Amino acid sequence: MIRILGIETSCDDTAAAVVADGQTILSNIISSQNEFHAKYGGIVPEIASRKHVELILYVIQEALDKASVTAEQLDAIAVTNRPGLVGSLLVGLCAAKSLAYCYQKPLIGINHLLGHVYANFLTHPHLEAPHLSLTVSGGHTLIMRVASPTQYEILGSTVDDAVGEAYDKVAKFLGLGFPGGPIIDNMAKTGNPDAIEFPSPLIHSDDLNFSFSGLKTAVIRYVNDEQAAGREINYPDVVASFQKAAIRVLVKKVISAAKEQRVSTVTLSGGVAANSALRETLIQDAQRAGIAVYYPPLVMCTDNGAMIAGVAYHLYQQGVRSDWHLGAYANLPE
Structure with a gap:
């Protein structure tokens, strides 16, 4: 069984999930920031990144606890690194790099768009x-x-x-x-x-x-x-x-x-x-x-860590790994 932690902070939702073999969702934790942005009528990037800093470790720990998995038992750590709000992406990226370094786990950077596409592969296995x-x-x-x-x-x-x-x-x-x-x-x-x-x-x-x-x-x-x-x-x-x-x-x-x-x-x-x-x-x-x-x-439909972990499983099987220079990008690199 391949268990991957997926971290998603591309916009205003702080999310983490553990998915087994790219298909079985063991946990999927999402913390919404809607109430903090509502009075502005839209997402304020500075507020989003600050809330991610406050919430990211708690969300990751809850995802691990609900999945009954320790960080040592993970096979890889995946994180959205493009595209999105750079300040938000960096919070998830720093958390993922820290965990990958501390527990010596493979790090895999994920394209947010592939994550959304994969939500349907997760839901419809025969797609x-x-x-x-x-x-x-x-x-x-x-x-x-x-x-x-x-x-x-x-x-x-x-x-x-x-x-x-x-x-x-x-x-x-x-x-x-x-x-x-x-x-x-x-x-x-x-x-x-x-x-x-x-x-x-x-x-x-x-x-x-x-x-x-x-x-x-x-x-x-x-x-x-x-x-x-x-x-x-x-x-x-x-x-x-x-x-x-x-x-x-x-x-x-x-x-x-x-x-x-x-x-x-x-x-x-x-x-x-x-x-x-x-x-x-x-x-x-x-x-x-x-x-x-x-x-x-x-x-x-909304941003979540399960879709990120799901894509990562297939990249993991293909031998794809990211190094410590993995960056955050507002747009898709050309």
Whole structure:
């Protein structure tokens, strides 16, 4: 049995998990910082890194205790080192390096994007490759061709805001709270998605890229114009219409990509994968196209250590090891 500790601190969740053989989750501890960022309407990088410093050792110890494993019994220590907030990444990286050095364990740096993709391999053991992954979160909006648990190719990405970032910014502008994703998802259920025709930028482009800055601006302009005219605003209709416009382009492009790539499976991952309307729309449209859709449970959509440890198992089996010079990167190194 290969037991790996996975550490994830790429953004604002302090997470650690122990996974056996890349498939059996022995523990998966996640400490959320939402309450500390809520009053700012978004993640404050300095606060995030400071909270990681306070929590990281407690979270790691809890992960080990719940898994009934000691550090000496681990086979390797894995840590997210790219992409993400550098201050946050460095906290997890320093903790991982310290443990690996003290207990003489292999250190493996993990690409956060591979972690999100692997959440579906963890949840659906018989998931095959190649398939397409729609990875959507506060920091990423990507369509990837997944060749294996450790190999992927980015086919399309956002040219400005990530879709989750647009959700947060719209929610902040409307005074709804943070994080914006679940708030808008719930409010939209009481609204009319056809009430306002917001644009879906790049929906007719010939590539697989996305843009959500213009959609966010369209919502702001609409609300400002309605207020200036003295008209009452139906906020559930606004968020439902915004959500429809965002989801429309996500689903259209990933289905088109699946047809172009001649793959019959699409996976959904990342924090926005928890969005109920996105799941329902993607499943409906994919079924009509003869495409299967897989997505992880809610706890595996957001950042977690289990997905990091899972990827690490396959890299460990391939002989991949990181040295003490392993760095933290805000973006994927070229």
